[in-house]
Amino acid sequence: MTGNLWTAREIAQQPDVWRTLATSLDADKPRIDAFLAPLLAKEDLRIVLTGAGTSAFAGQILAPGLSRTLRRRIDAVATTDLVSNPREYLAEDVPTLLVSFARSGDSPESLAAVELAEEVLSECHHLVLTCNPDGQLYRNTAGEHSLALLMPEGTNDRGFAMTSSVTSMMLAALTVLGANPDVTLLADVAADALPDLAKRARVLAEDGADRFVYLGSGPLTGLARESALKLLELTAGRVVSYFDSSLGFRHGPKSVLNPATVALVYLSNDPYTRRYDLDIARELRADLPEGQVITIGCRDDAEEETWSFPGLGHLPDATVAPVLLLAAQHVALATSRALGLDPDNPFPGHEVNRVVKGVTIHALDE
Structure with missing residues (x-):
């Protein structure tokens, strides 16, 4: 499929993808609950929703509603802020659940945010919502303090912009964190x-x-x-x-x-x-x-x-x-x-890339 067809298809597929997601999350509920229930029982747990670009905006959309539903503090902080200013945005050393939204799981800030949270906080748990089974973030997420959930096949958008990826990750977060959307x-x-x-x-x-x-x-x-x-x-x-x-x-x-x-x-x-x-x-x-x-x-x-x-x-x-x-x-x-553009590839000269490039991650104590 070429020439501005991927984006259109990925927009149109969302209702079907969401139904598949709901079935998948329901089947995986015992594993999800085993990970999240003990954390949500902590009265001092801080939940941070993070990602870059569209994935960051997903957190900004969800945080106010989840705070109202769960009656607890939930912050949306972009990985681009966490990585450049970890001591400010992670200043409170309290038990923290870092919820990472990542289409590819390969952007440098997504990976660095997880590592910096581990470095700065005494107790940090990770919930990764991603669309790419081959992404480094998904492959790196293992152990008793981490849970990675993969969105349905086809959500790792082939088009330039995030469409079915972001809506699927948003619905997954609402579901597993207790908002229970229909x-x-x-x-x-x-x-x-x-x-x-x-x-x-x-x-x-x-x-x-x-x-x-x-x-x-x-x-x-x-x-x-x-x-x-x-x-x-x-x-x-x-x-x-x-x-x-x-x-x-x-x-x-x-x-x-x-x-x-x-x-x-x-x-x-x-x-x-x-x-x-x-x-x-x-x-x-x-x-x-x-x-x-x-x-x-x-x-x-x-x-x-x-x-x-x-x-x-x-x-x-x-x-x-x-x-x-x-x-x-x-x-x-x-x-x-x-405008006569190709929505699948609006930047044929690669001035802007589907997965961000050119980011240097600096060591915290340099």
Whole structure:
């Protein structure tokens, strides 16, 4: 398969992949529980969700929701921060569960973050969620203090950008850490929505906008960040994309708007939080031409939503985030194609690589 087909296929396969994942995790539940139950019983356990790029944003999406579900502190810290500043981000020497999200498991920061955590902390346990059985991170994860879970076959995306890999790892984390998402429901809603999403994204891309803003609150702020990155990646930087929180956008970042900007606002399922999302959407509709503000949400009535995923309005935002992300993936794919680019390989000159290169890992005490 060549020439911008991998990315499209990997976006489309996600409902099926999620169902396979749910079956796999259920079969592996005794081993998972044996590892995690004693750790989650520790009142002073700190959970750190880590990864680089999209994998870091997965942690940013999940951390607020998991904190609310588990009633404990959960931090999202990118490997790129852990590696450059381990003594700051791992300053508290408490029992720690480092949850590593890694598509390939070969990026230098992913490997170094695990090693530095072991060096800095007295007690560190590792949960690795990855898509590559041949990756060094997966192969290195062994022993009583570590557990590696492999995502279903096909999630080690052949396309440049992370699509099915990140949503699978997010759902795996939600499942094993106790949020208990109804993966079958999520997959069914996603499968129903995909054809319409593809059409809507193509229409949007045909308008030729070259500046996009994604906004959201709480877990959906992390989703907005990942959405903006998808567009930036697949258009090789030819489309300017920006993200912020719904409340934070007014505090200076709103300067990015021009009359041709498209703004996409994720609407929270939480009734209180949703008010702030709707406020900024109304404000943007007064600032921008008609049709350039798109709201994306899950309420059954869909009255306030331009693009809707009905049937999921009762679920926490972190749980529905993998489904909402389908919208951003399709916008990025369609915009890339409209520009005449190859979404599977938007950087044929290798200015940016699928697995990061050029990183030097320095010894901590150099």
